[in-house]
Amino acid sequence: MKRELGISIYPDHSDPQVDRTYIEKAAKLGYSRIFMSMLEVTEGKEKVSEKFGNIIHFAKGLGFETILDIAPSIFDDLGISYDDLSFFAELGAEGIRLDEGFDGNKEAMLSYNPEGLAIELNMSNNVAYLDNILSYEANEPFIYGCHNFYPQEGSALPYDFFISCSERFKGHGIKTAAFVTSHAAQYGPWDVNDGLPTLEMHRHLPIDLQTRHLFATGLIDTVIIGNAYASDEELERVAAVDRYKVSLGIEFVPAATEIERKIVADKKHFRRGDITSMAVRSTMVRVKYKDIENPVHDNTEEFQIGDVVVGNDEFGKYKNELQIVLEPHRDSRKNLVGKIPSEELIMLDFLKPWTKFQFVPKN
Template identity: 40%
Template sequence: MHRMGISLYPEHSTEQIDYEYMKLAAKYGFNRIFTCLLSVRESTEIVIDKFKRFIEQAHNLGFIVAVDTNISVFSKMGATPYDLKIFSDMKVDIIRLDGHFGEMEDIAITQNPYGIAIEFNGSSNIALDLMIERGANTHNMIVCHNFYPQKYTGLGWNKFMEFTNKYKALGLSVAAFVSSNNDKTFGPWPVYEGLPTCEMHRELPIDLQVRHLLATNKIDDILIGNAYATEDELKAISQVNKTKITFKLELADNITEEEENIIYNYPHFGRGDASDYMTRSSMPRLDYKNKRIPYRKYDKDFFHRGDVVIVNDNLPHYRGELEIVTKDISNDGQRNFVARIPEQELILLDLLKPEYPFGFIKIK
């Protein structure tokens, strides 16, 4: 089950503002919070008191809370990999290790008696497989990528997938960050250019960032890295279909009601006998065997990648089949142009595999 999360940085805000944001996110089904102890400069006593209240408020609203730590944070808090009592007293659910200790210490921390999940840095090459071979408790092990405040420094997509595939192959849950496009958002550091994991996601609409991560079929939890996202952004994420790849569309001006019906009201699956030229959804053909889809003239000689077409009366055996073009094909009069996938959404088409379900988002 996918969990959606927000990030909060109490040292840069107030309890009341953070609590109102928690309540707003809870309203839209969010249930994870990421917060950071790396940037906190207050005394240990103040940190413990402040974060106890923070976590209690979060728990009351149904959130689980992860705190970002490193060796320096452990030292300040009086904790060790063998003694996490202070984090247990604070009711921390997840300890994220921005760095790591040593092999034996990293194994020991997963064996903590409090059931605190240990979240390893997914944007680094950690030998978690060897740790597991040597007794690390996989029930207390999860993975979360970094976020990147500085523009142009986020993970490249191929490196992101390389790391993600490595840790998913071990059966571990993997989380990643998306970024709000709201004005004047912030994170733990004085940099204000968004907080995504992947550089390609910076400044994309937040729901597209989420849909792209989900389309990998590898990311379990998705967190908004910066604070505060707008209510519209939280709502948009809450409305994302988390069971299949979904595309927004630019509909043709002369599209018919029947064609819109095929687009939005049928389940779509790419055929297993896949072509290089298109993704075919054949289910509508069953209903349109004895119906008509009149040919509509289309002035262009070719259909291009991202065009959505429906087979018309000129090829009656396949009439009603919806096809997403993946490689240029000639316009031979057998298909009606019905829509186009917008340019920035084509990143999703790269991840649509044969037999995967997909759908289209109807803009109200």
């Protein structure tokens, strides 16, 4: 399934013109999904229709798919019925996210709505909710999954629980989504805003690392910035993420040579299939650059986990092989080229046999 990026818009808290500018910036960078909250709707149907319809149709014209986050109360507040979702289709939305669930059969019936709206389910509960819905012969192509976000510090999902929840949906081939948090954004749907991530471990990490981490799990198809508005720099950093390849940041040591920087920048790194526990080995670069000299430097200290090393001129046939250290060791035949930042060591877990990977220079 193709992977995509999204932003969040909160029409009940924002200026429509600022929203439009934000959407235009995101569109130019390749974002294609909008999460839009209707949980705070307090105005009548006519005003709601105008406010949400205008911005959704504007976004639709720029290629965005908008999913509306709704609660059961909105149906009573707006005088509409679950048996007729035409109101949301007329707004221009491509789907509705059910913030609260029903009995399974209800969700299955909703997935056959004649408007063709996707029915997005809450992924952040590790129960048989999805299995129950599918057991009622739901229209699976129109069933999506999306995690919650958590504005209170310490309230977001732990990693292992997140994985278990996500595997339930991905195991059925359901399109999935999760949230990362901007550090520049000022608000979300509620009056508490300690960031809006799905994973607690992401709350204070750089936004591009959050994104790379979610995609690297292989369980999330759509990464959405949960709060508004991300800065231009944040939008650009997220847009620059390779959505399909594990990417690791690297801080070069001052003595890193031109050939070592060229080896690190190679786009065809992969971990050998016959793995070792001591290091991730990328061996094709030693073949590609076998005739280029690589003098000794930074080779006397003990290498630590996350160090990136390259074989020097004393390493014979292994000269110019790149390795990522997984176990501390010494070897004077290797030069220290750079270090993976400490917060990015979480990415090492995704370097499986044959995994393709690349580096993102930090200096």
